[in-house]
Amino acid sequence: MLSRLTWFAILVLVLQVSVLAADTEREWSSRRGVYKISFEAELDPIEINKIHTWVLSVRTLTGDPVTTAEISVLGGMPLHDHGMPTRPRVTEYLGEGRYRLEGMRFHMNGRWEVSVTVKADGKVDTAVIALDL
Amino acid sequence: MSTDRKKAGKTIVAVLAIAALAAAAWQIRPLSPAPWTKAEIDVLRSLWITSLPPLAPDPTNAVAANPRAAKLGQQLFFDTRMSANGVVSCASCHQPQRRFTDGLPKGQGVASSKRNTRSIVGVAYSPWLYWDGRKDSLWSQALAPLEDPNEHGSDRVKVVELVTQSPEYREDYEILFGVFDPAADGAIDTAFANVGKAIAAFERLLMPSPSRFDDYVEALLDGNEDGQAAALSTDEILGLQLFIGEAGCTQCHNGPLLTNNEFHNTGVISFPGEVPDKGRVAGVREVLADPFNCSGNHSDSAEAECTELRYARTGAELIGAFRTPSLRNLENTEPYMHKGQFNTIAETLRHYNEAPPAMIGHNEAKPLGLSRRQLQQIEAFLGSLAAPLAPQIL
Numbered sequence: 001m002l003s004r005l006t007w008f009a010i011l012v013l014v015l016q017v018s019v020l021a022a023d024t025e026r027e028w029s030s031r032r033g034v035y036k037i038s039f040e041a042e043l044d045p046i047e048i049n050k051i052h053t054w055v056l057s058v059r060t061l062t063g064d065p066v067t068t069a070e071i072s073v074l075g076g077m078p079l080h081d082h083g084m085p086t087r088p089r090v091t092e093y094l095g096e097g098r099y100r101l102e103g104m105r106f107h108m109n110g111r112w113e114v115s116v117t118v119k120a121d122g123k124v125d126t127a128v129i130a131l132d133l
Numbered sequence: 134m135s136t137d138r139k140k141a142g143k144t145i146v147a148v149l150a151i152a153a154l155a156a157a158a159w160q161i162r163p164l165s166p167a168p169w170t171k172a173e174i175d176v177l178r179s180l181w182i183t184s185l186p187p188l189a190p191d192p193t194n195a196v197a198a199n200p201r202a203a204k205l206g207q208q209l210f211f212d213t214r215m216s217a218n219g220v221v222s223c224a225s226c227h228q229p230q231r232r233f234t235d236g237l238p239k240g241q242g243v244a245s246s247k248r249n250t251r252s253i254v255g256v257a258y259s260p261w262l263y264w265d266g267r268k269d270s271l272w273s274q275a276l277a278p279l280e281d282p283n284e285h286g287s288d289r290v291k292v293v294e295l296v297t298q299s300p301e302y303r304e305d306y307e308i309l310f311g312v313f314d315p316a317a318d319g320a321i322d323t324a325f326a327n328v329g330k331a332i333a334a335f336e337r338l339l340m341p342s343p344s345r346f347d348d349y350v351e352a353l354l355d356g357n358e359d360g361q362a363a364a365l366s367t368d369e370i371l372g373l374q375l376f377i378g379e380a381g382c383t384q385c386h387n388g389p390l391l392t393n394n395e396f397h398n399t400g401v402i403s404f405p406g407e408v409p410d411k412g413r414v415a416g417v418r419e420v421l422a423d424p425f426n427c428s429g430n431h432s433d434s435a436e437a438e439c440t441e442l443r444y445a446r447t448g449a450e451l452i453g454a455f456r457t458p459s460l461r462n463l464e465n466t467e468p469y470m471h472k473g474q475f476n477t478i479a480e481t482l483r484h485y486n487e488a489p490p491a492m493i494g495h496n497e498a499k500p501l502g503l504s505r506r507q508l509q510q511i512e513a514f515l516g517s518l519a520a521p522l523a524p525q526i527l
């Protein structure tokens with residue numbers, strides 16, 4: 001029989017591992033599961049008050065790159081009921097399902113949600129990327 | 134019975150007395166500040182003046198970093214001849230001894246201007262100028278008051294004539310921008326933009342110097358307890374804790390200049406007798422249509438460099454939103470807000486504590502529910518951001 005303390009230690013370990021996994025998770029599934037989206041920010045870590053570029057990667061659920069996506073991006077802070085200070089746009093297709101997204105800027109610390117809506121082959125779906133800045 | 138009653142009475146009196154004393158102590162004696170957490174220390178470092186990055190070049194202004202242009206700009210800044218009545222200069226409202234403000238609710242040029250005069254110390258770090266961000270460069274901003282009928286009330290032809298022809302400016306102008314040729318295409322507009330570029334070169338030099346708050350952060354990072362105690366009082370430290378914590382001030386007043394230079398509706402009431410000011414929602418339309426903006430013919434930058442302008446957000450969310458001011462050196466810069474609605478810092482803090490519904494748009498701020506004592510502590514902390522202007526090299 002494991003003691004209560006051991007069970008507790010295991011629980012703490014499991015929780016820590018899941019937190020770490022969530023932290024390094026850099027792929028977000030869209031709401032209805034049509035696309036998987038990841039991003040690389042020009043700034044790492046992302047700093048507030050600096051306009052910068054992201055590269056978005058869009059894949060199907062089976063991992064194939066989506067090459068003809070129309071992408072729109074909206075961001076905001078749910079807690080403050082306001083959006084981003086900029087209106088970012090995809091400006092270039094870089095190949096292999098990767099898209100240059102320009103005009104990203106955040107102006108407050110806290111929880112941000114960036115909604116990436118992808119339309120390809122008549123299928124529209126949105127992934128919400130949560131960021132804690 | 135009566136002894137019991139007396140005892141009970143005495144107990145009640147004693148309890149009340151202790152409660153009253155405790156309440157008084159709460160009001161009078163500040164709680165000693167808790168040690169900072171690592172996350173808080175990171176925030177303090179981000180507000181520290183030493184964290185201010187070097188000023189980025191301004192690609193829209195080829196003479197932005199030119200000392201000759203700055204010297205010419207400084208002379209122009211104080212020159213009253215660039216006004217309809219010969220007595221108004223940039224310095225009439227942006228008075229150096231008042232941290233480049235004027236002590237009035239609204240600027241007073243040849244007539245009353247529409248909004249409060251903002252300090253221009255550290256303004257070169259902002260992608261947007263004015264309360265509503267209707268300008269996107271220092272040089273473009275500097276042109277607008279010259280032709281505003283309420284401010285300088287002059288016009289570009291007269292301004293260009295003064296700067297390109299008067300003996301004290303002509304040589305500098307020609308060295309910087311070449312000989313003025315009135316027959317050239319768009320000669321007046323180009324020379325007018327050049328006047329703004331010289332003034333901007335001067336304004337880029339106006340920077341804050343370290344305050345007691347900065348001394349405190351330095352001592353904290355060095356582990357120097359005596360230095361910390363010498364820099365800030367207990368009340369100021371408690372105010373700082375609230376500022377970066379419970380009061381949420383750093384949501385907008387962030388970075389070493391304590392501003393994100395962005396636009397927020399914080400429910401400030403309109404100026405008495407006026408309809409509410411639309412703020413950024415109108416300002417962004419103006420800057421996008423401005424011939425003197427970053428992507429216009431008079432900008433020295435390539436279109437690709439105008440990222441802020443290209444990705445500027447428009448729309449209803451910006452109704453009644455105004456640009457966050459720096460909180461460095463608030464002393465002697467009252468009244469506050471876009472039309473000088475509040476005469477004191479205390480009044481301003483009370484407004485944020487209550488966060489009333491906005492007259493137009495929606496107030497992003499939420500009521501804070503802080504005590505009067507806590508508001509006083511935040512005010513005390515804000516006082517520690519006072520510092521002399523960084524010395525000028527001109």
